[in-house]
Amino acid sequence: MTTYIFPGQGSQIVGMSKDFYDNFDIAKKVFEEIEEYTNLNLKNIIFENNDDLLNQTNLTQISIFTASICIFKTLINETDFDLEEANVMLGHSLGEYTALACSDKLNLKECSQILKKRGELMNEAVTPNQTGMAALIGSNSNNIKNIINNNNINLEIANDNSPLQVVISGDILELEKSKSIFLDNGIKKFVKLNVSSAFHSKYMIEAENLLKENIDSLNFKSNKIKIISNYSASASSENAIIKESLKKQMSNKVRWTESIKKLEEIGETKIVEIGPGKILSGLIKRISNSFDIKSFSSISDMDN
Numbered sequence: 001m002t003t004y005i006f007p008g009q010g011s012q013i014v015g016m017s018k019d020f021y022d023n024f025d026i027a028k029k030v031f032e033e034i035e036e037y038t039n040l041n042l043k044n045i046i047f048e049n050n051d052d053l054l055n056q057t058n059l060t061q062i063s064i065f066t067a068s069i070c071i072f073k074t075l076i077n078e079t080d081f082d083l084e085e086a087n088v089m090l091g092h093s094l095g096e097y098t099a100l101a102c103s104d105k106l107n108l109k110e111c112s113q114i115l116k117k118r119g120e121l122m123n124e125a126v127t128p129n130q131t132g133m134a135a136l137i138g139s140n141s142n143n144i145k146n147i148i149n150n151n152n153i154n155l156e157i158a159n160d161n162s163p164l165q166v167v168i169s170g171d172i173l174e175l176e177k178s179k180s181i182f183l184d185n186g187i188k189k190f191v192k193l194n195v196s197s198a199f200h201s202k203y204m205i206e207a208e209n210l211l212k213e214n215i216d217s218l219n220f221k222s223n224k225i226k227i228i229s230n231y232s233a234s235a236s237s238e239n240a241i242i243k244e245s246l247k248k249q250m251s252n253k254v255r256w257t258e259s260i261k262k263l264e265e266i267g268e269t270k271i272v273e274i275g276p277g278k279i280l281s282g283l284i285k286r287i288s289n290s291f292d293i294k295s296f297s298s299i300s301d302m303d304n
């Protein structure tokens with residue numbers, strides 16, 4: 001059986017999935033459909049990136065989603081990929097929505113529209129550049145949590161990406177003040193991220209509450225594919241469980257390390273990463289060496 005994984009914000013790159021769009025009718029159809037559902041010129045945003053639109057949160061998320069769906073649909077349509085072999089799907093933050101669309105838990109229209117709404121709400125949640133995020137390299141989340149608690153740092157763990165990479169969120173001044181503390185406590189690198197707000201933190205609670213109404217209105221379909229939740233790091237094919245976890249995703253940390261350990265626990269051995277970049281494959285290799293991992297972000301990956 002195979003696990004499919006999908007990337008989140010930060011994996012965007014100008015021109016992502018254009019080689020698929022230029023060569024496959026199914027890829028063009030994906031763009032046309034999502035553009036119709038969202039009333040956005042995604043080809044212009046993704047392929048041209050005029051005015052740096054691709055890096056604006058309200059447009060970044062739907063753009064990564066579109067590129068990932070484009071690649072996924074092409075692989076299913078043009079190769080011997082077999083969805084019957086799919087046992088589990090998961091994604092990093094917005095990638096969880098991609099997993100819901102690719103697993104056919106949600107139809108493309110509903111998923112596109114709610115993800116567009118999610119990006120808008122997250123973009124508007126906090127005054128720009130008052131909060132932010134930073135990646136801490138060289139330690140695990142338990143150690144980071146201890147440093148935060150022992151030094152009364154008013155920041156939250158946003159992403160537990162691997163035993164060697166943790167992302168923190170919070171007030172921009174608190175982030176700047178904390179840098180020297182983390183470095184003095186054995187953190188190898190403190191990297192400020194190019195984001196406008198403190199995602200996956202308390203600053204997203206209001207936006208999360210607004211999105212809950214939209215999530216409640218979604219028409220989930222039942223099938224055997226399990227989704228591993230960012231919020232709980234548990235695997236389930238039950239729509240009620242998936243929906244409740246999704247409602248809590250935006251203000252809570254992405255439990256990526258635990259999610260990959262869950263895959264290991266349930267006996268999954270094959271992982272296919274689909275979408276721009278190969279960030280998740282790199283993270284997984286730092287978590288476990290139990291998996292055969294393949295990444296598809298370009299036609300050359302498909303040819304290989």
